[in-house]
Amino acid sequence: MPTKTWMRGLLLWFALLCLAACHHGMQPVAFQSEGYPQKLSDWHIVEARDGVLQLNEGVVPYELNTPLFTDYAHKLRTIWMPKGVSARYSATDTFDFPVGTIISKTFFYPLPKNEARNATDVARTYDTSLDFAAPGQGLELANVHLVETRLLVRRKDGWVAIPYVWNAEQTEARLARTGDVQALTLVSDNGERENFNYVVPDQSQCVSCHAHDWTTRALQPIGPKARHLNRDYRYADGDENELAHLIRVGYLTGAPTPADAPRNTNWTDTHASLDARTRAYLDINCGHCHNPKGAANTTGLTLDIATPEDRHIGICKPPTAAGQGTGDHLFDIVPGHPDDSILPYRLGSAEPGTMMPEIGRSTVHKEGLALIKAWIASQPGECLVLH
């Protein structure tokens, strides 16, 4: 009798152990120090299981105050680190992540409400209520269309970007080093439809944005900076500031309290100033190239958050190498005159060679464009040409 009780206890203990170790049956996260695994599930970071896109134990989701626009896609971002190491805080730059860190970003669309939708119809919506996920939660695949998951993996020699594309069955994402093009249709709540090519960047194009410095050419994550993460996330056990959460789970050291860390504005926050919203928008959408060391430092136009609001950000600045991208306009920003300014012209184009950003979208971000135009319209003064 005592033996039987002991046996039962052991079994229960094993069962509990298995639950903890094999999260929803997922094997432990597998950092791969080299090569390009063929399947996303080889990493055990995020997996489609039982109709849910699930995060593994220790995979921490996060959002940004203002995100990059990618053809209205929604994004599920995560960080995972091996035990016993953590990232070092920086007030201005990407945190210094330890070897072994895996960052993932899954691009997906909520499905349109119409029952009779085509397989390539996706919703154009800002409703993010179904986007939150954490270990133990997940994205219900019945509600979403998964397109791709990009990994940034911190290996011994630096960061490596690895793109994976989800299959039609939405059961697995496969390695796609040369990228992909998928014809999709954005469907608005009012039924309006817009066909577009969703472009998964090739591995080299990943570098176009993630090499913050085009002389060292080293890749860096863009989002995990203090000013982008200083916001709340709806975790499984309640709302918490993301910086505070990362500190609490041991993923971040050296950080001040969130109140003392910089914070970008949410670009949709109508209570915030037009200026703060616009600067946050330009910072995340343009600043990775348009910074003093980036790919676009050939242009003399800088758009990151640290840029003074003068010619450096484009006020009355003649373009350098815009070519046909000027749209017949003379200056990047003509104060008070968005329709005479190059910046909104290029944001309003979806044509390669004219549009900005150069890659990463095939549609125009109407709401972002409206914000930039309102910001320029509010600016005083003029560009007085000297002869």
Next chain:
Amino acid sequence: MRNACGLFALSLLLSACSQPQNTTQNQADASFESKLEQQLLDAKPGSVIDIPAGHYTLKRGLSLRTNGVTVRGAGMDKTVLSFKGQIVGPEGLLVNADDFTIENLAIEDTMGDALKINQGRNITIHGVRIEWTDGPKSTNGAYGLYPVKTQNVLVEDSVVIGASDAGIYVGQSNNIVVRRNRAEQNVAGIEIENSVNADVYDNTATKNTGGILVFNMPNLSQEGHATRVFHNKVFANNTGNFAKKGAAVASVPAGSGVVVNSNDKVEIFDNDIADNQTANVIISSYFSTNYYNTRGVAADYNPYPKGIYVYGNRFKGGGDSPDGLKLKTLKAAVYGLGGNFPDVVWDGYADPKIAADGLPPPDDRICIQGANGVLNADGPHDYKNPSTDAKPFQCSLPKLPPVALNPEPKV
């Protein structure tokens, strides 16, 4: 019936417009593109990517980020990468790498720049053809061959046709040789901008808006100086300016042979310059571009061309039909309706701070020898008091040393 047909055609047109851009890529092209992308991704220092003869349609821009790679075709008319109908760009090929060589292939019809090399050392472009096959159009890509922020650059034996900005454009670079190229039907045939130590020789520039340009733009990483333009053929660059307004080259009048704008220490000699209908040589200041404003231009920017030396060229014709009403009026006022501008036209902007005895310091002067005249157009006063006095330009300047590429290219 006719109405029905019209409606049908209209709806077809509408549906065509609302579809994602349809690309003509067939299976063979798709697998070629994917293979080439893979080769560029997997390239190691020392890799040679050989592209066999053939006409390939690509729909996505290519990029390379590994040092020491050679991309080689079977000839500029045999290996053709066509980007007609490109959906992802903006370039045809973007390179961010050192020790890069590209040769013997063509890149056609890119939506943006054709070949952009952004930051790299030891760049060789040899026997490459860049072409926008519908001829000059303002919707063509901006730059053909476009090394920017590069060191030790050779562009040779190449052809660029139809760029809506500059055919061969070397920007913010150092130690440059551009030789034996042909630039046709671009807005600017060859442009050296904000660059230091450039030799431009043995090139042919014709049917562009402006043949060979040496410019300095404001707000950039470095100011350019020390360019030698010699032994080139620069003739009949009379194509109407098809750049979009705002671009620096949009200010170039059609019919410009060699143009220096705001750049310093430029030597123009031993060229055949002929039949450029505004003027065979124009020397001008950033003021004449109509973009100069104090809010948008760095305070330390030098808008004046200084130390410009024109000598020993063979001029013929030109100056007979300048572009734009202002220049036409100026020509008629000074030379009569049937007269011509002389070989050299200067817009007349001089640095007021350094003028002493009415002349700039010796090394900053504009010296013209062997031309049939010089016109000071008096731009600062809207061309009211132009002068044909050639005396202020009778001088000489120390000659610039030749550019030596180091290391020398292996091609």
